[in-house]
Amino acid sequence: MxxxxxxxxxxxxxxxxxxxxMIAPGDVVAKGDTVAVVETQKGAIEIETFEAGTVGKLLVEVGETVPVGTPLAEIGDVSAPEAAPAPAPESAVALEPTQEVTAAPEAPPPTPKPTAAPTPASAGRHRASPAARKLAAETGVDLSGIKGTGPGGAVTSCDLEGAPKATPREAARASGIDFTEMRKAIGRAMARSKREIPHYYLKHQIDLQAASAWLEDYNGSQEPAGRLLMGALLVKAVALALKNFPDMNGFYEDDAFTPSVAIHCGVAVAVRGGGLIAxxxxxxxxxxxxxxxxAMRDLVARVRAGGLKGSELADPTITITSLGDRGVDEVYGVIHPPQVAIVGFGTVEERPLVVDGSLVAAPTVISTLAADHRVGDGRRGALFLRDIETLLQKPEAL
Structure with a gap:
């Protein structure tokens, strides 16, 4: 196992x-199946398994708080189940390896240890379906006052019909997020980052004339639900630039950098009540x-509904943050270890720009980069930011 x-x-x-x-002993699970829900400072997170197999014992009970790395359950190879032990002779007795066999009465059958069974709710969390959590976040409904009719008393979408809306403070409390603890956790991570990672910082103003014109034309032919935001173009340009700069995409662990084959951009999303999740x-x-x-709209909705999956928090290979909607020109991020870079974007607005020798007012955005000096240097960072700008000059190819 x-x-x-x-x-x-x-x-x-x-x-x-x-x-x-979300599982019980004897269940067969596939890679990527959701098997449990874990509460962290970032809220309730659905945890997936990375192995296929048959569930054995559940080793931690609902309500227990355990450190990272603690075994939660046994999952065996479904293709090669463990062989049952051969029956012992009637006179044999189970003994420690160093114990000699003399004589012993027949041992009573062992009392089975109870497995962790679902309970109505642990402190600070209200059981609800993912759809109900998403709807509650969108409508501001406080889940704590809703009687659920789903399995185990879970709140369903139908239970929210006609429910009174919560105040922002009540909605934050009902989400299960302890914002005080979140700030402490963020502070510890950022302090570790600044203490251990030798950051270097760069900024570059990007000409968005071509991207803005293409975006306006594209959105003009789309229904509202299908329209794009400039943020999607910026994220895609970063992702494509990483193919040329793998030293920005990966993890620094055990005094060595390991580039990631996959490109999983972590997109910073503000949590109602304070804090960021990427x-x-x-x-x-x-x-x-x-x-x-x-995908970005879905992530924002699920961040605020408390419906993220563990892989979505564990897998980012780089982080992209933007405070453009708050009206700031520049944002300088702190690298989230073990990642090695974070890209920031400010507000898209018209600024003076020299084009073909003439001074014009053109839409631009200031991009910034914080990167790990143990992995690369400012020259590589500068080329990376310039590559992002080059990609944005041909938005139709993104």
Whole structure:
């Protein structure tokens, strides 16, 4: 049997609370199946298994808080089940290896250890379906006052019909996120980053005339739900540039850098009540702009509904952050270890720009880069930012 362990969902996570099992002993699971829900400072996270097999014992009970790396369950190879032990002779007795066999009475049958069974809810969390959580976040409904009619008393979307809306403070409390603890966890991670990672910083102003004109033309032919935001173009340009700069995409661990084959851009999303979460858009470089826009909208909704998956927090290979919607020109991020770079974008606005020898007002954005000096240098960083700009000059090819 292999061990399914409490995963690390970021450098700021030291422990997690198991709030729900989605499996039971004897179940067969496939790689990527959701097997548990864990509460962290970032809220309730659905945890997937990375191995296929048959579930053995559940080793941690609902409500327990355990450190990262603690075995949570046994999952065996479904193709090669463990052979049952041969029956012992009637006179044999189970003994420690160093104990001699003399004589012993027949041992009573062992009392089976109870497995962790789902409970109605652990402190600070209200059981609800992912759809209900998403709807509650969108409408501001407080889940704490809703009586669920789903399995185990879970709240369903139907239970939210006619429910009173919550105040922002109530909605934050109902989401299960402890914002005080979140700030502490973020502080620890950022302090570690600044202490251990020799950052270097660069900025570059990007000409968005071509991107803005193409975006306006594209959106003019789309229904509102299919329209793109400039943010999708910026994220896609970063992802494609990483194919040429693999030294910006990966992890620095155990005094060595390991580039990532996959490009999973972590997109920073503000959490209602305070704090940021940067879940991964998986395989960002291979998504079309419309699929990327849909994925980003979905992530924002699920961040605020408390419906993220563990892999979305553990998998980012680089982080992209933007405070452009807050009206700031520049943002300088702090690298999220073990990543080695973070790209920032400010507000898209018209600024003076020299084009073919003439001074014009043109839409631009200031891009910034914070990168790990142990992996590369400012020259590589400068070329990386210039490559992002080059890609944005041909938005139709993104």
């Amino acid at each position: 292999g061990l399914f362990k409490m995963p690390s969902l970021g450098a700021d996570m030291e422990a997690g609370t198991l709030v729900e099992w 879940p991964a858009v998986h395989d960002t470089d291979s998504l079309s702009l419309s699929d990327l826009m849909a």
